[in-house]
Amino acid sequence: MSTDLITPPAHASADWTIPQDWAAYTPGEHAMWDRLFARQAAMLPSRVVPAFIDGLDVLRMTRPGIPDFDELNARLMKATGWQVVAVPGLVPEEVFFDHLANRRFVAGRFIRTPDQLDYLQEPDIFHDVFGHVPLLVHPVFADYMQAYGEGGLRAAKMGMIDALARLYWYTVEFGLIRDDGALKLYGAGIVSSYGESHFALDDPSPHRIGFDLERIMHTDYRIDDYQQNYFVIDSFEDLLHQTRDADFGPLYDRLRAAPLIPVAEILPTDKVLHAGTQAYARAKVPA
Numbered sequence: 001m002s003t004d005l006i007t008p009p010a011h012a013s014a015d016w017t018i019p020q021d022w023a024a025y026t027p028g029e030h031a032m033w034d035r036l037f038a039r040q041a042a043m044l045p046s047r048v049v050p051a052f053i054d055g056l057d058v059l060r061m062t063r064p065g066i067p068d069f070d071e072l073n074a075r076l077m078k079a080t081g082w083q084v085v086a087v088p089g090l091v092p093e094e095v096f097f098d099h100l101a102n103r104r105f106v107a108g109r110f111i112r113t114p115d116q117l118d119y120l121q122e123p124d125i126f127h128d129v130f131g132h133v134p135l136l137v138h139p140v141f142a143d144y145m146q147a148y149g150e151g152g153l154r155a156a157k158m159g160m161i162d163a164l165a166r167l168y169w170y171t172v173e174f175g176l177i178r179d180d181g182a183l184k185l186y187g188a189g190i191v192s193s194y195g196e197s198h199f200a201l202d203d204p205s206p207h208r209i210g211f212d213l214e215r216i217m218h219t220d221y222r223i224d225d226y227q228q229n230y231f232v233i234d235s236f237e238d239l240l241h242q243t244r245d246a247d248f249g250p251l252y253d254r255l256r257a258a259p260l261i262p263v264a265e266i267l268p269t270d271k272v273l274h275a276g277t278q279a280y281a282r283a284k285v286p287a
């Protein structure tokens, strides 16, 4: 595997982690966190899965300023045995999987600057910590993330990282969940984005389709704009059961043979909850 040859930057440990160095954050950086937090906190309670709000409370993330990982980890460890560790930037896939398999979530330590309020290319601490960490307090979601890491190490050996990454994309990053008959957000890529937190639930443009493991692992995705389809799980229990308790080997064999499903396509087998107009995406394509 080529990633074995990649060594961490000189200032990082062998597992690619770095100290968070919380004391080094400037008042401006803390203010940036507060600004992003206030914007999401005003909108999320009615939109996000209740477990996310519970997580913010349990972890005391409602207090001002960038969270100090030492304090956060004391609470997170007590809740589900997870930890957050800082890394310098994107890490090799297998390093990422290995951390997850050991209940460590890797997070960037840097925060976006005011001119990057709504768009940035590399995930910052607001996306990684605000977006991902609250749900690690939920015991079933916590188990899913660990199982995903273990599955990733296995997928790497089988050359199937790309297929498994699509599952991560459409669940951990951009997933929707049914909650008491209503749709709610849980994906970190949505929850940490002001615009997509509205778009994913309320906009008529994107498709909203019932969770289908094999279909998802087969579906292309876009990284440059709002998603054109979202997949809806029934519960975290169901998500965990359908993934951890299945052998992906045969599924990978089928996936290897077939081409990817394009982003906005609806299949006859889809459980369509909302057939999107795709108006948003279409308006952006030059005629």
Ligand code: PHE
Pocket: 144, 147, 148, 150, 151, 152, 154, 155, 167, 243, 244, 245, 246, 247, 248, 249
């Ligand atoms: N059960 C999967 C496998 O056999 C691993 C996995 C678990 C993948 C949970 C994703 C999420 O490889």
Ligand code: FE
Pocket: 123, 127, 128, 132, 173, 188, 189
């Ligand atoms: Fe993320």
